[in-house]
Amino acid sequence: MDWYWLNGRLVSDKEAQIAPTDRGLLLADGVFETMRARAGTLLWLEDHLNRLREGATLLGIPIPLSDDAIHDGLKALLDKAGLPESAMRLTLTRGPSLRRGLWPPDEAVRPTVLASIAPLVTPPPVRLAVCRQTRRNEFSPLSRVKYIGYGDSLIAKREALDRGATDAVLLNTNGNVACCSVGNIFVRNHAGWATPRLQDGALRGLARARVMAALPARELTIAAHELGSIDAGIVTNSLGLTVVSHLDDRPLDGGEAPAQLASLYD
């Protein structure tokens, strides 16, 4: 049986039901966080809750539970699942509204807070393809928070698989590198490591900040053509980091992650 933590209660999958009026479902009116957990401990929890709050503030969604109550709930779900290494997802939506339309919702709307947990999966080195079908919108403030609208990433990921790669590099509307489908990207050339700037459409990743400090890596605008001269790459998110083995079929130095990143997720 799968367990969820839903609106302050630990519930089984039978009880964990979402209303058909939930604005998360109908309008993608929500944000989320995905966290790594080990042996009863949630990695970077405070930072995750801070970022969740940033996204919620941008959309104007109140968070109906204190950080302590959220921590207790996630911990209860973690204990119930009893997994050695796991991925915990915390989703916040505006909640169910009987009033249709974009805005305003009805007065009785109460945010939905949902957490789910799954075993942590460690992916193999990634083969990247630069996405052609869509672009990431660096003009939207939603590109800098964990917004639940992953449609462009989904299109990019599916295109990458169709082309024999395993993940996509998304360019922004200006043709500069933004990120991968579910992670930040770091690339290395003769000048060292770099990662796209937030204003270029990169998510403010929690792993991103730590990898920038550890490598170290500079924040730069990276034009698509500059990817032709990189010799190594890493994709990072809160669940882990993956070495890039190929970029558009060109092999990179995709063996081991740099030694200074070994303890990043400990």
Next chain:
Amino acid sequence: MDWYWLNGRLVSDKEAQIAPTDRGLLLADGVFETMRARAGTLLWLEDHLNRLREGATLLGIPIPLSDDAIHDGLKALLDKAGLPESAMRLTLTRGPSLRRGLWPPDEAVRPTVLASIAPLVTPPPVRLAVCRQTRRNEFSPLSRVKYIGYGDSLIAKREALDRGATDAVLLNTNGNVACCSVGNIFVRNHAGWATPRLQDGALRGLARARVMAALPARELTIAAHELGSIDAGIVTNSLGLTVVSHLDDRPLDGGEAPAQLASLYD
């Protein structure tokens, strides 16, 4: 009691439950249509189903029911509600997936097909403000289908209300006019009526095509500054059309809709 049509069955609100693993909820992995209905008849149904299929094809979501089965289901919901004039929403998501992550979903995933109905509301003339906080991504193919990720529209609409307007004009990333938060925009200047081109980020609206033919209106790239010289505007979607009374506090000729549009929704 509210009724829904969910995965082929007419169900009450108590039974109409969505799984917490639904990818529509978690990743905005879905599309929708909103239709106008009157006295047992759904307006433009065939066109709506064609557009739903276009969006579903873009995301790679199979539609698990035939057009006839969808028509019968929507008709049953319409009859149950018994409203003289209504707004019917049909939502298609990839469905619940126990496998976490962006892609692929688990093999057992089965799309969610959900319809809901509400009384039709006729809004008063609209005061528009040009949105400053976000832009519509004309580079994304999702901008041309009815994707459920309405985050940018939501930000724009809330900004408009904060500024004393009632809806927003969204510009695209190039600074040209794209659309309003939930509708296409038509503007008139000395040269006549015009509406933004699809490649500028306009949704391929069903009312848009009909208004273009009826006015008539040209499809044009409309720079933001060109809004300064318009003297009338209309916002259209499948539920109705609204005359623009003001644009950024400047009064327009916002009295009556042009006579040739009078029978558009009959």
